[in-house]
Amino acid sequence: MQSNRDRRPLAFGVVLLALGLFLLLGRDSPSAARAALAGAALALGGGALLRWLKPMPARGPAIDAPLGHRFTGTRENPRADFEVAFATALRGYDKRQVDELVGLGQNALATDVPTQRRVVRTQLDTARAALPIALRGYDIAEVDAYLERLSAALGGEDPG
Secondary structure, eight states: OOOOSOOHHHHHHHHHHHHHHHHHTSSSOOOHHHHHHHHHHHHHHHHHHHHHHSOOOOOOHHHHOTTOSSOSSSSOOSOGGGOOOOOEEEEEEOHHHHHHHHHHHHHHHHSOOHHHHHHHHHHHHHHHTTOOEEEEEEOHHHHHHHHHHHHHHHTTSOOO
């Protein structure tokens, strides 16, 4: 397995570990300063080595996107007109709760079970009325318009 990673941090960590061991296991018994220096070298070398050995995340379109987890097309969506990326406002709806509602609605929209869609539509309409306002949340008008379209689609109505 070939790695394209830079090996300089690995070499630096190995050199620090060797220096720490040399200082600690020298001929004569180490003084307090020498023992402290050896401990610091061992700790820094071990940390550098562990950071280099930590697996790197796979790079792909979902990870390369700077927006993170905001339903920007990382999942295959059965209804492309329901993909969304809300703008952030100074005061808006709580992002976590909106993301949960949107995910719930999109998952129900992907199924062909009418009873599940009706149940999720009821949950969506109930939760939509009580969405909390938060600093740096999703734009209220965008979220309201989107959730209204999603609710209409779940009810079998024309979301236009």
